Amino acid sequence: MTDLIAYFSMEIALASEIPTYAGGLGVLAGDTLRSAADLGLPMIGMTLLYRKGYFRQVLDANGHQTEKDVAWAPEQYLVRLPTEVEVAILGRTVRIGLWRYLIAGVDGHQVPVYLLDTDLEGNHEEDRRITDRLYAGEERYRLTQEAVLGLGGRRMIDALGLHPTRYHMNEGHSSLLALDLLRKIWDDTREPGPSGLTAGPQLEACIARVRAACVFTTHTPIPAGHDRFPRALAEEVFGAQPVALVSQIPGLLSAELNMSTVGLELSGFTNGVSNRHAEVSRGMFPGHTIHAVTNGVHSATWTSPFMQAVFDRHIPGWRRHGHALRNAQKIPIAEIVDAHRAAKRSLVDEINSMGDHKLDPDRFTIGFARRVTSYKRISLLLRDVRRLREIASRWGSLQIVFSGKAHPRDLEGKRLIEAVIRQQEALLPYVRLVFVPGYDMRLCGKIVAGVDLWLNTPTPPLEASGTSGMKAVHNGVPNLSVRDGWWCEGYVAGHTGWVIEPPGEGEGAVDDRDADHLYRILDNEVLHMYVGNQHRWGEVMRDCIALAASYFNSQRMVEEYVSRAYGLAAR
Numbered sequence: 001m002t003d004l005i006a007y008f009s010m011e012i013a014l015a016s017e018i019p020t021y022a023g024g025l026g027v028l029a030g031d032t033l034r035s036a037a038d039l040g041l042p043m044i045g046m047t048l049l050y051r052k053g054y055f056r057q058v059l060d061a062n063g064h065q066t067e068k069d070v071a072w073a074p075e076q077y078l079v080r081l082p083t084e085v086e087v088a089i090l091g092r093t094v095r096i097g098l099w100r101y102l103i104a105g106v107d108g109h110q111v112p113v114y115l116l117d118t119d120l121e122g123n124h125e126e127d128r129r130i131t132d133r134l135y136a137g138e139e140r141y142r143l144t145q146e147a148v149l150g151l152g153g154r155r156m157i158d159a160l161g162l163h164p165t166r167y168h169m170n171e172g173h174s175s176l177l178a179l180d181l182l183r184k185i186w187d188d189t190r191e192p193g194p195s196g197l198t199a200g201p202q203l204e205a206c207i208a209r210v211r212a213a214c215v216f217t218t219h220t221p222i223p224a225g226h227d228r229f230p231r232a233l234a235e236e237v238f239g240a241q242p243v244a245l246v247s248q249i250p251g252l253l254s255a256e257l258n259m260s261t262v263g264l265e266l267s268g269f270t271n272g273v274s275n276r277h278a279e280v281s282r283g284m285f286p287g288h289t290i291h292a293v294t295n296g297v298h299s300a301t302w303t304s305p306f307m308q309a310v311f312d313r314h315i316p317g318w319r320r321h322g323h324a325l326r327n328a329q330k331i332p333i334a335e336i337v338d339a340h341r342a343a344k345r346s347l348v349d350e351i352n353s354m355g356d357h358k359l360d361p362d363r364f365t366i367g368f369a370r371r372v373t374s375y376k377r378i379s380l381l382l383r384d385v386r387r388l389r390e391i392a393s394r395w396g397s398l399q400i401v402f403s404g405k406a407h408p409r410d411l412e413g414k415r416l417i418e419a420v421i422r423q424q425e426a427l428l429p430y431v432r433l434v435f436v437p438g439y440d441m442r443l444c445g446k447i448v449a450g451v452d453l454w455l456n457t458p459t460p461p462l463e464a465s466g467t468s469g470m471k472a473v474h475n476g477v478p479n480l481s482v483r484d485g486w487w488c489e490g491y492v493a494g495h496t497g498w499v500i501e502p503p504g505e506g507e508g509a510v511d512d513r514d515a516d517h518l519y520r521i522l523d524n525e526v527l528h529m530y531v532g533n534q535h536r537w538g539e540v541m542r543d544c545i546a547l548a549a550s551y552f553n554s555q556r557m558v559e560e561y562v563s564r565a566y567g568l569a570a571r
Contacts, residue, residue: 003165008174016442019053031298035554037105045113063421150176172259178266216267227259273465296557302471304449306339322553328545333538347450367451369403383515392430395527399432449475456481473548476541495543
């Protein structure tokens with residue numbers, strides 16, 4: 001494949017030290033570009049430079065979260081380029097500068113990631129702040145950022161002399177690029193006369209060309225998660241003409257600007273990020289063909305150094321070919337267990353160095369780390385503290401590692417962190433609980449590799465995919481999860497973990513029934529196996545790698561996009 005692919009995302013996780021991501025969406029974007037580099041694909045990434053990051057999480061003794069700006073120096077990690085473009089925002093001309101980061105693949109192929117920056121001398125002070133913080137501020141601030149990403153990012157590609165044949169929009173934040181591409185195609189092809197874009201065969205032909213070039217991936221299974229902006233606000237931010245352009249497109253006549261609908265209407269291929277999520281999305285957007293390309297994670301990034309050494313000995317080509325991990329079935333179980341034990345010791349040592357936590361590498365350890373918001377149900381495991389303590393006392397004690405950030409405006413998420421930390425004393429002496437602040441790529445890698453069991457408890461069907469559990473199986477860590485997102489595909493009974501799925505409708509609240517089933521599985525199956533049959537547990541660890549990690553990796557995902565999305569969009 002020789003066509004250039006331009007991958008646009010509001011956040012891209014490049015490294016822990018570069019705070020240009022908030023969570024799963026950004027990590028997925030980074031893994032996508034890392035696998036593109038490994039595969040030698042002609043791809044570029046486009047995102048924003050966040051000078052103050054998402055936020056640095058600070059927790060006090062009671063678990064109260066406060067947020068601090070991230071202090072970092074872009075010039076230590078990125079190269080500033082001289083290229084600039086201009087975009088009209090809020091009635092002013094905003095200059096946009098550019099930084100570059102190079103992702104090197106396993107064989108040396110490089111994928112450049114371009115980061116847009118409005119903090120330039122000469123810009124209005126308000127405009128200089130547009131690229132300060134990720135997911136901060138109100139609607140107006142968010143829309144100005146999306147204008148910089150979509151309009152500015154597409155124009156920056158022209159300024160760089162690049163000629164993509166595919167534009168991949170990772171969620172609706174970047175959908176304005178499709179509108180700007182439509183405007184460009186219209187201006188390049190229209191006949192002499194009035195410049196206003198009007199409905200008719202010429203517009204239909206231009207829209208067809210845009211659709212042939214655009215791919216749209218949606219990640220959000222709930223309507224409230226899709227960016228919508230009042231038409232009046234859109235006109236204020238980037239002018240009446242672009243908004244009038246939207247009104248000419250069939251399916252977009254509305255009093256609001258729905259960024260996901262823009263992406264859907266102007267893309268030749270649209271997909272959800274798991275089979276289940278695609279089903280949900282088709283219900284949300286009737287009349288649209290929404291495919292499924294299930295997410296994956298970058299194998300080499302999320303496998304611990306200890307497990308990497310095992311793979312290097314037994315599966316030499318695993319870094320280039322993710323499916324080669326299927327050959328993990330040939331690895332002696334003892335080597336997998338030993339590698340995991342080393343990763344667990346590394347995690348325990350680091351957490352203990354943060355305070356008087358007294359974690360023990362010989363204790364069974366459960367991990368739960370993700371964005372803290374109500375539907376993730378972080379406290380489901382703690383719903384009946386007395387019962388959890390009794391289970392632990394029968395099997396010789398447990399320890400639980402929690403981590404994750406609540407959005408600064410998510411007050412319920414912040415209360416959930418406090419509620420979890422309040423249970424620490426009540427769980428003793430049989431259960432030791434720690435909440436580790438500052439969840440980022442590095443800490444995530446430590447936790448997914450070092451725990452014994454990965455817990456995932458979202459309220460179905462609100463988990464579009466979830467990738468933390470995929471990272472865990474790369475380290476031989478089985479999952480205990482509800483049947484949602486990727487786990488609908490990744491769960492293989494007796495081999496990759498367990499599913500929380502109370503039989504029948506039952507009585508009582510959903511959370512109560514799910515918690516009851518969670519406790520039953522933990523008591524009767526998980527700990528029974530871990531304590532009573534270590535060889536069988538080792539077989540499950542090996543199966544996680546061979547059956548799950550070999551498929552749920554971003555190399556397979558990117559290859560699917562190449563063969564299905566990028567190819568289909570061209571037809």
